[in-house]
Amino acid sequence: MDYFVLVIAAIFVNNIVLAQYLGNCPFVGTSKESSVAMGMGLAVVFVATLAAVITWCVQKFLLAPNNLGYLQTITFILVIAALVQFVEMFLKKVIPPLYKSLGIFLPLITTNCAVLGIAIICQREEFTLIETILFSIASGVGFLLALVVLASIRERLDLAHVPVSLKGTPLALILAGLMSLAFFAFKGMAS
């Protein structure tokens, strides 16, 4: 039951983009077409989960026992950068079809703050390994959901007449604000 609450909270109530402000650059940047949004979202789910699990182990078995907690940031970002490289090489060699669909998004992910953010949140909340896995998958799915929904709206808006100054990023941000308002309702339900 607790796990269920954790997952629902991470997807809807504390949505990683719309409530926690993480991963906004790719959120605005890759939401012009829903197919691209789908690819980016899936790549984030995949990498964020892997990264959270690996950084959890690094923290637990390497940093914490040696009293090196203050090196968390630098260690995590290096682990994530290396992981992304590794995943890219692995997919290219072993699962080429998956590489074809996700490959172009992988380099974007190193600097996606959602990935590092999820890893750090798991540490700050002192999650167990199972909680970490569930939380990172759920957060990734939350990102995917928000991204795909925004992309679908933007695709439709392409046909509408919009003042030229509002076109592009400003409109996307205002849309995101309205979506965020809708997600706000979940917060009311939770309390």
Next chain:
Amino acid sequence: MSRLWKEFSKGLWKDLPPFKLVLGLCPVLAVTKTADNGLGMGLAVIFVLTMSNMLVSMIRKLIPTKVRIACFIVVAASLVVCVELLMQAYAYPLYLQLGIFVPLIVVNCIILGRAEAFASKNPVYLAVADGLGMGIGFTISLTFLGSIRELFGYGTLFGTQIMGDWFQPVTFMVEAPGAFVCLGLILAGMNALTNWQRKSKGLEAIEGPVHDCKTCGMCATKPGA
């Protein structure tokens, strides 16, 4: 000298991040609930950006091209850890306020973007000017956005009551939706200003700066490329 001024001042208006150079959006949205927080975050970014630009420029001839991104990340991350420690020691309440966004400075596209696009190609004094200018521009933008949100959301500015008793705080402004809408409107305002200037010169109106990940420079530079 004029070159130095040019590199410094471009961050203050022409390429003002994040309003004109649309990148590093997460902290912009997250920590601008109040003007104080925006200012604090901005100062941390000035420190990291200027130092990282300086260091990257100093070692730019040493770094092999293939591992340059890895080197930039190490430099930036070390500086961020320094900021984390210093902030805990000298501004602990601010550290608690900014929370997770202090370590996340390391993935702020501005840092790696400037390292890749500017510092790794220019001498130290220009790199410092660029970092300082961009950092100050970023700070001004964050403080500006923070002031607007704080003023309408709490009726205060830097913690001092501004609005009278008649004022009903608009809580929307300090919550997540307000952050998105506010930033969107400011960007639209910036575009409108540019278009108004263009119109007076007889030019056609254009769409504002697009935020796509390519502008942040980092994404096009995958390690090993």
Next chain:
Amino acid sequence: MREMLRMIFVLSLICGLSGLTLATVRQATSERIEEQVMTFVQGPALEQIFSDHDNNPVKDRRIFNLPNGPVTVFPALKDGKLTGVAIETFGKGYGGNIGVMVGFTTDGSKLEGIGITTMKETPGLGARLVEPQYRDQFKGHSTDKIALKKQGGDIAAISGATISSTGSVAAVNDALKIFNQIKDKLPTAWGS
């Protein structure tokens, strides 16, 4: 091959330098950080407990070595005289550990009160630990029997938050045990 070696060399050089710098900065700031954390985490709880004192309990804290490990004790002084001490202990809550600062009068007959330092309890339920309604039950409470009503004591648990209430009461009793071990050393510890 040469390029490879150069890559490895440069990368390890940068990492080494960064490690060295960070260790230095860490060394230089660690004491101040500890002080700051105490002031902003333990400080407010201490202020809730001690109503009448003229010192800074965080600054004047002492560490006592006990068989089970060191314990930090925060004193309240008035005109240089010790009026009470506080000890932080942890009880098991619903969302992780609950940090409880427990204040005692110098002779140990009564509690000065309690304050919550850290907790992650459910808002509206366990998080009501921090509300005066619950906390004030401990103010001036005798140290003879501190227990929830269900266990035959007189502390009213927070409705719907039995785990949080039990955890906090357990923490208070732990603090009492520690207090009894250091009781005799207290009068001389702060110089008066």
